[in-house]
Amino acid sequence: MNATAPVSTSAPVVSGPDRDALVQYLIRLGDDALILSHRLAEWCAKAPELEEDLALTNIALDLVGQTRSFYTYAGELEGKGRTEDDIAFLREERDYRNVLLVEQPNEDFAHAMARQFLFDAMSLPFFEALSNSKDPTVAGIAQKAVKEVRYHLRHAAEWVIRLGDGTEESHRRMQAAIDELWPYTGELFAMDDIDRRMVALGIGVDLESLREPWSRTVDEVLSEATLTRPADGWMQSGGRSGRHSEYMGYILAELQYMQRAYPNMKW
Amino acid sequence: MSDVTSIARSRSEKAVWDILTHVPDPEIPAVSVVDLGIVREVRVGGDAVEVVITPTYSGCPATDVIARDVAAALHKNGYPDARVTTSLSPAWTTDWITDEGREKLRAFGIAPPPRMERRIKSLLGEEPPVACPRCGSTDTKKVSNFGSTPCKAHFTCNACLEPFDHFKCL
Numbered sequence: 001m002n003a004t005a006p007v008s009t010s011a012p013v014v015s016g017p018d019r020d021a022l023v024q025y026l027i028r029l030g031d032d033a034l035i036l037s038h039r040l041a042e043w044c045a046k047a048p049e050l051e052e053d054l055a056l057t058n059i060a061l062d063l064v065g066q067t068r069s070f071y072t073y074a075g076e077l078e079g080k081g082r083t084e085d086d087i088a089f090l091r092e093e094r095d096y097r098n099v100l101l102v103e104q105p106n107e108d109f110a111h112a113m114a115r116q117f118l119f120d121a122m123s124l125p126f127f128e129a130l131s132n133s134k135d136p137t138v139a140g141i142a143q144k145a146v147k148e149v150r151y152h153l154r155h156a157a158e159w160v161i162r163l164g165d166g167t168e169e170s171h172r173r174m175q176a177a178i179d180e181l182w183p184y185t186g187e188l189f190a191m192d193d194i195d196r197r198m199v200a201l202g203i204g205v206d207l208e209s210l211r212e213p214w215s216r217t218v219d220e221v222l223s224e225a226t227l228t229r230p231a232d233g234w235m236q237s238g239g240r241s242g243r244h245s246e247y248m249g250y251i252l253a254e255l256q257y258m259q260r261a262y263p264n265m266k267w
Numbered sequence: 268m269s270d271v272t273s274i275a276r277s278r279s280e281k282a283v284w285d286i287l288t289h290v291p292d293p294e295i296p297a298v299s300v301v302d303l304g305i306v307r308e309v310r311v312g313g314d315a316v317e318v319v320i321t322p323t324y325s326g327c328p329a330t331d332v333i334a335r336d337v338a339a340a341l342h343k344n345g346y347p348d349a350r351v352t353t354s355l356s357p358a359w360t361t362d363w364i365t366d367e368g369r370e371k372l373r374a375f376g377i378a379p380p381p382r383m384e385r386r387i388k389s390l391l392g393e394e395p396p397v398a399c400p401r402c403g404s405t406d407t408k409k410v411s412n413f414g415s416t417p418c419k420a421h422f423t424c425n426a427c428l429e430p431f432d433h434f435k436c437l
Contacts (some may be wrong), residue, residue: 051421062417065326069355079304140356144325147358155412252363 021197022135023078024097024219025204027087028166028194030070031098034088036119037063038155039106044228048109055155060117062148069141089259093249095219101184101240103248107177110170113159120153121217122188125210134202157221162226171226178222179230186212186235193217283309283316286344293332293415297375300333304363307354312425316349321359322437333390361437373400378422378433380408397433399424409433 014022032114040060047053071084101119106112127149130142158180161171189207191199222229238244258265287309288301298322300306308319318337322330334351340351361380364372369379379399396405404426412435414421419432 051413054421055411055416058413058417061326061328062324063326064320065324094423114433122283136356140354140358141325143358144322147360148324151412151435 014203017198018201018266021194022201023074024194025198026070026074026138028097030087032095032102032119033063033070034067034255035096035098035248035251036102036116037061037067038255039104039115040065042106043112054139054200056112059152059155060151062145065147066141066148070110071165073137073141082207084257089256093244093252095242096239096248098239099184099187100236100239100245101158101181101188102246103251104137104181104184105247107180108173110160110173110177111181113156113182114161114174116152116154117160117221118178118181118185118218119188120149120156121221122185122210122214123149124153124217125213126205126207129205129209135206138203145185148248150174153208157217160227164222164227175227176224178227182232183234183236186232186242187237187239190192192240195218196224269278279316280309283311283318283341283349284338284345285344287318287337288335290336290340293329293336295372295375295377295424297365298368298371300337302365302368304359304368305333305367307338314348316346317423318349318351319354321354323359325355329375329416329418359437361434364434372434376400376431378431380434380436394436397422399427399429400431402427403428 014251037060040056040063043053043056044060046054047056055216067088069083071087075084075087099119101115104115124146127142127146131139131146133139133142133167160174163174165171166174191207191212195207199206219229236245276387284301284306285409287306288299290300290306292300292303294300295302295303301322305320305323307321308316308317310317311317316340320330320333320337330353334353338349338351343350364379372379377395381395381397394409397407397409398405399407399422402424404424406425408423408425410421410423410430412420418434418437420435422429423430
């Protein structure tokens with residue numbers, strides 16, 4: 001990352017506590033994208049085939065781009081001089097507010113694609129709605145992201161179908177991945193005070209309204225993939241308040257290593 | 268008086284655009300940043316020149332290089348104080364690639380993107396056929412939606428067997 005990340009050109013529409021909430025909101029969105037991109041980047045040079053290696057790192061790159069835009073704008077609004085790099089590399093685990101789904105380990109290729117699919121199926125209608133944000137900078141980031149996420153969702157959905165409706169082995173693995181990740185999907189639609197404040201201001205998205213389009217995409221793809229939609233049971237949560245799964249610390253150890261070992265180093 | 272000022276301004280805007288048509292895209296040097304529709308606006312006010320560019324993809328690493336190249340070209344050609352700013356909105360679309368740019372892409376071996384009205388309509392919908400930039404056949408196969416750069420997909424021609432890049436529709 002460096003100093004020329006896309007920045008806002010228009011004045012923010014909020015101040016005071018509303019602005020603090022918007023900063024938190026932006027950091028969450030950036031955290032979702034950053035941690036998911038890190039998981040995808042773990043496939044670099046290890047994907048099942050060369051084309052997939054390129055695809056996963058391309059998608060990871062789009063997500064890093066979204067992260068940069070969200071963090072940079074958050075830093076500007078906050079006004080304490082934090083840059084995108086400060087926000088990405090110099091926070092403690094409890095300060096990261098990504099949903100638990102994106103930090104779940106790759107396990108196998110089926111898990112990686114199931115995780116991507118379940119997340120993107122929410123992310124696409126989310127960014128479509130966020131494109132109408134009353135904050136022009138947020139709307140601009142979303143309008144950019146929506147075009148990219150459309151490709152990501154398509155890619156992940158194709159793999160869910162290919163593996164689900166593939167061999168006995170690939171079907172078993174994809175069903176196992178969907179089953180294991182299902183308890184992390186409830187958090188995608190959980191609203192807290194920050195979400196409600198952003199909705200009230202016309203800046204953020206009502207996550208409840210995304211359940212229906214998400215469900216429709218999931219049903220359509222799982223059915224074509226000959227997979228069974230798991231029943232909704234206990235749903236995991238905690239990421240949005242900084243309580244992460246055991247995997248998060250390992251991700252940050254790798255992600256932050258360089259800045260922690262050599263503070264302020266640049267390359 | 269104001270007419271004279273606005274004529275002078277439009278003249279110097281044109282001069283800036285002329286310089287920018289000679290700034291190549293760092294990853295596809297066959298086309299300029301103007302051909303690709305990356306330059307959104309040129310603002311000239313007195314001695315101040317500001318050029319607004321927009322990234323093709325959020326994470327496109329070329330954006331930083333483009334900003335530097337554009338600034339360097341202007342500094343070298345008589346605008347030492349020119350500033351380059353980045354704007355995300357409205358989001359870049361492949362429809363902004365000029366006709367000339369499309370022809371240059373094709374000649375360079377990259378199949379240009381279809382126009383917006385023919386873009387992907389549904390999640391798993393059919394895409395319009397992509398013509399091979401080498402032999403022109405539309406009997407082509409998509410190998411991967413993700414290619415050598417964020418903006419390109421990877422194709423193969425079934426007729427002449429040429430593997431090629433396709434600038435994907437955005």
